[in-house]
Amino acid sequence: MSRDVNNKYWDEELETLPRPELEKRQLHDLQEIVQFAYDHAPYYKRSFDAAGVKPSDIHTLKDIQKFPFIDKKTQRDTQGVGSFLGELAAVPEEDVVFISTSSGSTGVPTMSPFTKKDFDEFQETESRWFWQVGMRPNDRYVHALNFSLYVGGPDVIGAQNLGALCIWGGTLPSERLLFVLKTYQPTVIWTSPSYAWQLGEKALKSGIDPKKDLNIRKIIVAGELGGSIEATRKAIEDIWGAEVYDFYGLSDIFGACAAMCEAKNGLHIAENHILVETVDIHTGEVLEPGQTGELVFTTLRKHARPLIRFRTGDIGWIDNSPCSCGRTHGRIHIQGRKDDMFIVSAVNVFPSDIEAVIRELSGASGGITGEYLIRVFEKDFTCRYAVEIEKKADNPRTDEVVAAEVSAALKARIGVKPANVVVHPDGGLNTRSEHKARRIIDERKLDYSI
Numbered sequence: 147m148s149r150d151v152n153n154k155y156w157d158e159e160l161e162t163l164p165r166p167e168l169e170k171r172q173l174h175d176l177q178e179i180v181q182f183a184y185d186h187a188p189y190y191k192r193s194f195d196a197a198g199v200k201p202s203d204i205h206t207l208k209d210i211q212k213f214p215f216i217d218k219k220t221q222r223d224t225q226g227v228g229s230f231l232g233e234l235a236a237v238p239e240e241d242v243v244f245i246s247t248s249s250g251s252t253g254v255p256t257m258s259p260f261t262k263k264d265f266d267e268f269q270e271t272e273s274r275w276f277w278q279v280g281m282r283p284n285d286r287y288v289h290a291l292n293f294s295l296y297v298g299g300p301d302v303i304g305a306q307n308l309g310a311l312c313i314w315g316g317t318l319p320s321e322r323l324l325f326v327l328k329t330y331q332p333t334v335i336w337t338s339p340s341y342a343w344q345l346g347e348k349a350l351k352s353g354i355d356p357k358k359d360l361n362i363r364k365i366i367v368a369g370e371l372g373g374s375i376e377a378t379r380k381a382i383e384d385i386w387g388a389e390v391y392d393f394y395g396l397s398d399i400f401g402a403c404a405a406m407c408e409a410k411n412g413l414h415i416a417e418n419h420i421l422v423e424t425v426d427i428h429t430g431e432v433l434e435p436g437q438t439g440e441l442v443f444t445t446l447r448k449h450a451r452p453l454i455r456f457r458t459g460d461i462g463w464i465d466n467s468p469c470s471c472g473r474t475h476g477r478i479h480i481q482g483r484k485d486d487m488f489i490v491s492a493v494n495v496f497p498s499d500i501e502a503v504i505r506e507l508s509g510a511s512g513g514i515t516g517e518y519l520i521r522v523f524e525k526d527f528t529c530r531y532a533v534e535i536e537k538k539a540d541n542p543r544t545d546e547v548v549a550a551e552v553s554a555a556l557k558a559r560i561g562v563k564p565a566n567v568v569v570h571p572d573g574g575l576n577t578r579s580e581h582k583a584r585r586i587i588d589e590r591k592l593d594y595s596i
Contacts, residue, residue, distance in 0.1 A: 149277075151284075154408075154471070156277035156308075160418060161473045165466065168474060169207060172421055175446040177204050180213070183452040186236035189224050190454060210421065210444060210455060211432050217457040218248075221256040221398070231259055235451050242450055246297035248397040258297060258397050259450040265300075267447060268400050271416050272304025275405035278414070278473075279391040280364055283309030286332035290315040290323060290341075291369075298368065301336070301401040310334070320348050328354065331361040336393075339372025339382065340585075343516065344578050346385030357387035368393040368402060371498040374413070374480060377505035381516060384509075394480060398453060399445055404478050409470045412477030419447050422464050422476060423455070427484055435476070438463045440484055459484045461496070486586055488522050490529050490562045497586050500533060503559045504552070513541035513548060517575045523589040525565070534568040536575050545569040 155161050163171070181201040183190040194200060197214045204210065216234075224233040231239055243262045247255040260268065281287065287310045289302035299316075306312045313332060315323060323345065327335070337345070342365050349356050356362065365388050372378035373392025382390050393402040394413050403420060404413035415422060423442040424433045433439045441460045445453045462480040469477060482496035489495065497520055508516035515536040522531050533556065537548050549567035557563035577584065 151282045154278075155473075156274040161274070161475065163474055165474055168417060172417065172446060173204075173207055175418075176207065176210065176421060176444065177201065179444075179446055179449075179452050180204055180210075180454060182449060183236055183454055187234055187452065188228060189220070189233035190236075190452070207421065210423070213455055215430065215442065215455045215457050216453065218256065218459065225256055231257070231451070234453075235259060237261055237450050244300070246299070246397055247295045255295075256398070258399070260448075261450045264448050264450050267419070269300070269304045269307055271400060271419065272301045272402055273308045274304075274416075275393060275402050276305050276308050276310070276366075278405055278407055279366060280389075280408075281305065281308060281310055281334055285310045285334050286313065286330060286361075287311065288313045288315045288323075288326060288330075288332045288335045290318065290335055290337040292317050297397045298395060298401040305334075320345055321352075324349055324352065324354060327360050327362065333361055334364045334366065335362055336366035336368070338369040339367040339378055339390075339392075340370055340578075342367055342382050342390070343372075343378070343385065346382065347515075350385070356385055360386075362386055362388045364388055365390045366393055367391070368395055371480060371482060372501065372505075373406075375498055375502045375505065377502045377509075379410075381505050381508065394478065396443070396458060398456060398458075399443065399448065403443075407469065407471040407473060411469065412465055412479045414469070414473050414475045415464070415478050417475040419445065421446055422478065424463055425457070427461065433463075435464050435466050438481060441478065441480075461487065488529055488531065488588075490531055493561045495531065495560055495562065499560050500556065501585070503555050504533075504535060507552060507555060513538050513543055514552070515572055517577050518585065519575055519577055520586045521589060522586065523565075524591065529590065530565040532566050532568065533564045534570060534575060536570045536572050539572045 184194055184201050193214050199212050203212055227233045241261050242259045244260045244265050246258045287305045291298045293299035293316045302312050302314055346356050367373035379390045391406040392413060394404040395402040404415035406413050421444040424437060424439040425442050427440045441458045441462055443456050443458055460480055461482050461484055462478055464476045464478050466476045482498050486497050487494055500520055504518045505516050508514050515538055517536045519534040520531060535552060548569050552567045553563050
């Protein structure tokens with residue numbers, strides 16, 4: 147099917163469905179997938195029966211609130227039980243054509259299986275996101291994401307299905323990737339926000355001006371929060387002279403479940419595939435759209451392993467108000483991971499808030515590089531935090547002055563200042579990475595679980 151390259155929508159009917167019609171479709175798919183999960187996945191039958199609920203109890207979208215939650219622990223506890231795919235799986239192994247796994251950053255890596263239909267719909271969604279950020283068949287695209295078991299690896303197929311010329315880069319060393327960018331002159335690249343920034347810095351230091359010597363016009367970032375932090379996004383755009391768009395994915399569902407549009411005001415989530423709830427992180431009470439809490443997803447069309455009320459561990463909110471781009475699917479705003487949030491003097495602190503300050507201070511006239519590391523520790527039975535940064539080589543100010551400026555900016559933005567700010571020389575922090583950068587070290591020994 148040929149598409150009008152001037153039409154900003156990949157599937158205009160779907161993307162602009164009036165909310166009542168979209169929710170009508172969601173309800174139909176919700177009723178079907180909950181019944182399918184109950185009939186075919188041993189865990190769901192046992193869990194629903196124990197909670198005294200059944201699929202026929204769903205008459206409205208809000209009725210999903212009657213059903214029990216699952217989370218990463220549920221996945222780990224049921225994985226491999228009864229069969230290779232485990233008790234959450236709802237299809238036999240012979241129906242599965244692809245599995246990815248999580249990174250295991252919060253425990254044992256968990257598998258995410260796909261039937262052929264699941265996988266094809268996954269790639270159709272990726273094509274939609276690529277088109278949404280402006281990719282067209284005449285683009286050259288470098289997919290600079292990990293292909294080793296990572297759910298984002300196959301997303302390149304969505305770009306191929308769109309018609310773009312695709313270069314399967316993977317996690318190439320920086321020098322090799324810069325060679326690819328200079329030799330083949332691609333127009334679009336996808337990587338992590340920290341690596342996009344670091345790669346631009348490395349290009350400049352090696353005598354390559356990304357704005358003049360390369361042809362990148364659009365940068366897709368995911369895997370970290372930076373793409374939705376305006377200061378980080380602007381820092382990347384300033385180096386490359388390109389537009390930066392944030393994608394959001396979960397190994398448990400799709401490589402990218404949500405993506406920015408040209409408005410860059412949140413990420414449109416694929417509501418034809420995912421029903422979104424927001425709940426209080428302590429009580430599990432369902433919150434109204436627009437209120438901040440833990441995002442809970444129910445997959446509406448994934449049959450290999452349906453996820454019914456999956457607590458993602460991501461803190462944010464959903465905005466269902468009309469978007470200036472014309473799309474009607476809600477926009478999620480991610481504030482951080484529940485696991486990464488820490489509380490200092492009764493203030494909730496997210497690493498994303500600290501990053502925003504550091505990146506703002508590292509602007510064109512700033513005296514720090516933008517690299518940072520957060521250490522969370524305890525002193526006198528109280529949670530504290532410290533920040534480590536790098537001072538640019540040409541910054542004439544003393545370390546003490548730089549530290550004081552950073553501390554004051556953090557206090558103004560977050561409400562609590564760090565216990566101390568450690569200043570390193572340019573390159574002194576071992577935080578640069580060709581995938582996800584490690585930004586937080588938790589040295590606490592007491593139980594600070596929230």
